[in-house]
Amino acid sequence: MSDAVSGSSNTSKNLSRGRILLFVIPMMVLAACASSEKKWVHSEDPVTPADKDMAQCKYQAAGSTAALATNASARSKEEANLVNACMQAKGYKQ
Known part of the structure; x- marks a missing residue:
């Protein structure tokens, strides 16, 4: 059993x-x-290399000027200078 x-x-x-x-x-x-990894797409016109470079320069400049958060005027001027220098370093001219 x-x-x-x-x-x-x-x-x-x-x-x-x-x-x-x-x-x-x-x-x-x-x-x-x-x-599986999903990719971001946008329905607007494709981004040009200059647009990508500008976005990258703005991102780097914002990170570099984060310590100047208390003085908005000084931060925006420094950020603009850094973006211009970055774009010139990448070979762009205004």
Whole structure:
């Protein structure tokens, strides 16, 4: 009788493992598909290299002048100077 009970117990364990695998494997596949990197796109006109360079120069200038946050006038002047210098260093002229 104990063999019949242990055999039944093993069968139910195998069934529960099978059910778990039937649930876990599809979830893993869905998670792998969902984790692919998405790219940002814009519906407007494409950005020119000059626009990209200007955005990069403005970003760098804003980071460099962050310590001047208390004096907005000095910060904006310094930021403009840094943007101009950055764009000139990249080969642009006004």
